[in-house]
Amino acid sequence: xxxxxxxxxxxDTTDVAGRVYDVVIVGxxxxxxxxxxxxxxxxxxxxxxxxxxxxxxxxxxYETYLNRFYGTAMKDNQAxxxxxxxxxxxxxxxxxxxxxxxxxxxxxYLVQDGPHSTDTTYTRVLGGTTLHWEAKILRMLPxxxxxxxxxxxxxxxxxxxDELEPLYREAEREIGVSAxxxxxxxxxxxxxxxxVYPMRGLPASxxxxxxxxxxxxxxxxxxxxxxxxxxxxxxxxxxxxxPNPAYDAGRGFTPVGAVSTHQVEEGGRCQGNNNCxxxxxxxxxxxxxxxxxxxxxxxxxxxxxxxxxxxxxxxENGRVTRIEYRRYQDPQSTAYETGFAQGRTYxxxxxxxxxxxxxxxxxLQDRADLIGRNLMDHAYLLTxxxxxxxxxxxxxxxxxxxxxxxxxxxxxxxxxxxxxxxHNDGWGWATGAPxxxxxxxxxxDHQYGFGLRRSLVDxxxxxxxxxxxxxxxxxxxxxVTVDPRYRDELGNMRPVISFKVPDYTMRGAAxxxxxxxxxxxxxxxxxxxGYDPAEYGYVEFGGDGYRILGGNHxxxxxxxxxxxxxxxxxxxxxxxxxxxxxxxxxxxxxxxGTANTTLTSTALCLRTAKHLIQELRRQDRPVTLxxxxxx
Amino acid sequence: MILDDFVAFSSEVxxxxxxxxIGTGQAExxxxxxxxxxxxxxxxxxxxxxxxxxxxxxDEQARAGQLTGAVLGDDRLxxxxxxxxxxxxxxxxxxxxxxxxxxFGAPGxxxxxxxxxxAYTQGLLWYAIGANPPGARAPGYGSxxxxxxxxxxxxxxVPQSVRTGS
Numbered sequence: 063x064x065x066x067x068x069x070x071x072x073x074d075t076t077d078v079a080g081r082v083y084d085v086v087i088v089g090x091x092x093x094x095x096x097x098x099x100x101x102x103x104x105x106x107x108x109x110x111x112x113x114x115x116x117x118x119x120x121x122x123x124y125e126t127y128l129n130r131f132y133g134t135a136m137k138d139n140q141a142x143x144x145x146x147x148x149x150x151x152x153x154x155x156x157x158x159x160x161x162x163x164x165x166x167x168x169x170x171y172l173v174q175d176g177p178h179s180t181d182t183t184y185t186r187v188l189g190g191t192t193l194h195w196e197a198k199i200l201r202m203l204p205x206x207x208x209x210x211x212x213x214x215x216x217x218x219x220x221x222x223x224d225e226l227e228p229l230y231r232e233a234e235r236e237i238g239v240s241a242x243x244x245x246x247x248x249x250x251x252x253x254x255x256x257x258v259y260p261m262r263g264l265p266a267s268x269x270x271x272x273x274x275x276x277x278x279x280x281x282x283x284x285x286x287x288x289x290x291x292x293x294x295x296x297x298x299x300x301x302x303x304x305p306n307p308a309y310d311a312g313r314g315f316t317p318v319g320a321v322s323t324h325q326v327e328e329g330g331r332c333q334g335n336n337n338c339x340x341x342x343x344x345x346x347x348x349x350x351x352x353x354x355x356x357x358x359x360x361x362x363x364x365x366x367x368x369x370x371x372x373x374x375x376x377x378e379n380g381r382v383t384r385i386e387y388r389r390y391q392d393p394q395s396t397a398y399e400t401g402f403a404q405g406r407t408y409x410x411x412x413x414x415x416x417x418x419x420x421x422x423x424x425x426l427q428d429r430a431d432l433i434g435r436n437l438m439d440h441a442y443l444l445t446x447x448x449x450x451x452x453x454x455x456x457x458x459x460x461x462x463x464x465x466x467x468x469x470x471x472x473x474x475x476x477x478x479x480x481x482x483x484x485h486n487d488g489w490g491w492a493t494g495a496p497x498x499x500x501x502x503x504x505x506x507d508h509q510y511g512f513g514l515r516r517s518l519v520d521x522x523x524x525x526x527x528x529x530x531x532x533x534x535x536x537x538x539x540x541x542v543t544v545d546p547r548y549r550d551e552l553g554n555m556r557p558v559i560s561f562k563v564p565d566y567t568m569r570g571a572a573x574x575x576x577x578x579x580x581x582x583x584x585x586x587x588x589x590x591x592g593y594d595p596a597e598y599g600y601v602e603f604g605g606d607g608y609r610i611l612g613g614n615h616x617x618x619x620x621x622x623x624x625x626x627x628x629x630x631x632x633x634x635x636x637x638x639x640x641x642x643x644x645x646x647x648x649x650x651x652x653x654x655g656t657a658n659t660t661l662t663s664t665a666l667c668l669r670t671a672k673h674l675i676q677e678l679r680r681q682d683r684p685v686t687l688x689x690x691x692x693x
Numbered sequence: 694m695i696l697d698d699f700v701a702f703s704s705e706v707x708x709x710x711x712x713x714x715i716g717t718g719q720a721e722x723x724x725x726x727x728x729x730x731x732x733x734x735x736x737x738x739x740x741x742x743x744x745x746x747x748x749x750x751x752d753e754q755a756r757a758g759q760l761t762g763a764v765l766g767d768d769r770l771x772x773x774x775x776x777x778x779x780x781x782x783x784x785x786x787x788x789x790x791x792x793x794x795x796x797f798g799a800p801g802x803x804x805x806x807x808x809x810x811x812a813y814t815q816g817l818l819w820y821a822i823g824a825n826p827p828g829a830r831a832p833g834y835g836s837x838x839x840x841x842x843x844x845x846x847x848x849x850x851v852p853q854s855v856r857t858g859s
Contacts, residue, residue, distance in 0.1 A: 518822055
C-alpha cells in the first residue's frame, strides 16, 4: 500500500484555520481512518486531528518501532512506541496495587482511583492501538445484542446482529480477515449462504492440536440445567493468510501488505513471527495505517501533533462550533500553540477512555450524567499448566485457536460468559516466560550447557496458558472522570479511572478457574497457576483469590440507546445533545459480550459513515421550505 | 586471542558449538559488552580460570566439577559467567546482583540492557526450543502447525577448539 509522499506534513495550522471541513475527526486510529475513508470517497472534505507525531508511513519509519522493540530489555505491549511528553499513554508497567482505602495511584498516565486497578492500555501513535493489537477479530453473537431482553443483564442495544451483519462483512473486507467459514458457525452466528472470509483460516498451531486431542468433545456442566460440549476452534484473524478464491462471488481477495511511500513486497502473508502484540514486523497484521494511506490520496488533511483540548459548543442549540487543539512543534517539548478546527460535523474517534475524557474536560457532561460511566473492558483471568509432552509452544501467531462454546448460554442469567484463548506464546503473559524460565534455570537451578538446553525444552516447549476473556457488564460506578488536579504536561486533564470488577464477572472467573482445572486434568497437565496478593489486579471473591488483568478492549463510556435519558448517542453514534457531534468506537457499545471489540466498533463506524454521507447530502439539498431556517 | 577464549568458554556454558555462536554474529559485540561492564582484568581472570582449570580435564564429570569450582561457583566469577550465558540466550545483559557490586566494585555500566537490537534477534533461547525470537527470524506461514524441530545437542559438550587444542 502506497502512502502518498508528504501527506503527513502537507497540512499546517494556518490551512486548518482557513477551512470549514465537512467532517472534523479527532483521532487517526481505525475508527477515524475508516470514517475518513468512506466520507472522502464520496468527495467530502475531511480533517483528521492526530495527537501523535506523524511522519509519512514508510518501511524505515516502521523499522524504528521494530528496532526500539528489539533494543529494549523491557518488552511490554507498548515497547516499540515512543514515550513523548506531549502524548503520554497508559502502560502496563505503571499499574500498581492500590492500598485499601488509600489514595489514587497517579504514577502513570491513567489516574487509578480503584477500588481495583487495571493495566489496560491504548497506543497513541498514528494508526492508534491497531499498531499493537493482537487482531483476533470475532463477531459478537446474536444473543450478545439481546442480553438484557433474554437474560435480564446489561443495557439494551438499539440494534441487533441482523442490522450489523452486512457491516461485519464490510469490516472483514476492510481489515482483511482470515478464517474458514465452516469453523465460525456456532451459537447462532450466521452469514449469507455464499459468504466466505476474504482469506483462508490460519492453520491451528501444534499446541492447539495437542489441546484439541485431549479435550474435544468434552461436555461441561454449567449450573443445574445446562450441559455444553466444547472443542478447540480457530479464531478469525485480522492478518493476511491465503486469499480465498471463492470470496466475493469468485472475485477473490488481494491482501494489503506493508505501507510505505514506495512499493514494497512485504506483509502479504503472516510469517509466524509470534509477535502480533506489540508489533507485527512485516505488517501482515492489519493496522489503520493501511486505511489511512488510501484515504490520504483524497481530500483529507491530516494535522498531526495536534492534541484536542476542548470541544466548543453553542450554548443555545448545543451544536459543536469548533475543536480547540494544542499543537506542539517538538515531540520532546511541551511548548505548544493553540489552534481551532471547524467543520459541519465532528467525530470523536479517540477510544472509549479518551472520548469521555475530552467531553468531560470540555465541560460537556450530558444531562443524564452518563458520559464516562459504564466503562467496560474484558476481564482476563489467566491459568497455566505444563503439558506432559513437548507441544512446540512459542511458535505461530500469538493465538490461533481457543474455546468459544462458553460465549453463550442460559447461564448468562447469573454469571458472565467467556471465551478462552490458547496462547501460543506460552506463559509469557502470566510469568514473563520464556526469559523468566531462563533466569530461573541459570541463576537458581545452576544449569548450564546441555543441561540448560534440555531444561528449556522441558520447561518451555510444554507450556500451556489459557486466557479467559470474561464479559464485564456496564456499571454506572465504573467510570472515567477528570479532575483539574491531574493534568498531563500539555495541560490536558488526564483520565481518572474508577473500576471494580463486577460480581457477575467474578462468578464467571470462578467458573473459569474450575473449568481450567478440569481441562488440565484431561490433558494430564500440571497446574502451575498462582495469583499473588501483592500484585496489581488481585481480587478476592468467594473466599478465593484471582488476578484480573485488563484486556485493552475499552467500551461503554458513551453508550448508544433509544433515548437521551438512558444513553449518550443514538444508533448512528450521534450525540443526543449535540446534533452535529458523533462519539464513535467501543464507547458506544452498551455491552461487550465476549468478542474483542474492534470488529463491532468498526461495523458501528461504517454505519456512522453511511449515515453521515446521507446526512451531509440531506443538508446540501437546495432549501425549498422556509421552515428549514435553523438548520 | 581473547575472542577465541571467550567463544570457547561461551560454547561450554551455553551448550552450543563455537560454530553456532560465531554464526550469530554477536561474539565481538558480547565480548565488548562484558568488558564494558566488568573490565578487562576480571574477564581475563574468568577466561584464565576456565583455561587453566577446565580445558584439560577429559572426564565429563570431573570437568563439570572443575567448571563449577573454578568459575560458576566462584563468588566473583560465577555471576559474570551466568550473565554471559543469559546474554547469549536473550541478548540482554542483566544487572549484576547488589551483593556482587558491593563486594567487587561498581560495574562499568549499570543496570539491565540489551547489547544491541540485533542481539535480541540472535538469542539462543528461542533457537534452543525450535522457535524464533518473537518479532524476528520468522519461520514462515503455517510452520507452527507441525511439531517443533528442536535442534540436536552437539556430539560433545567440550568445545571443538579445546578438543583439538587450537
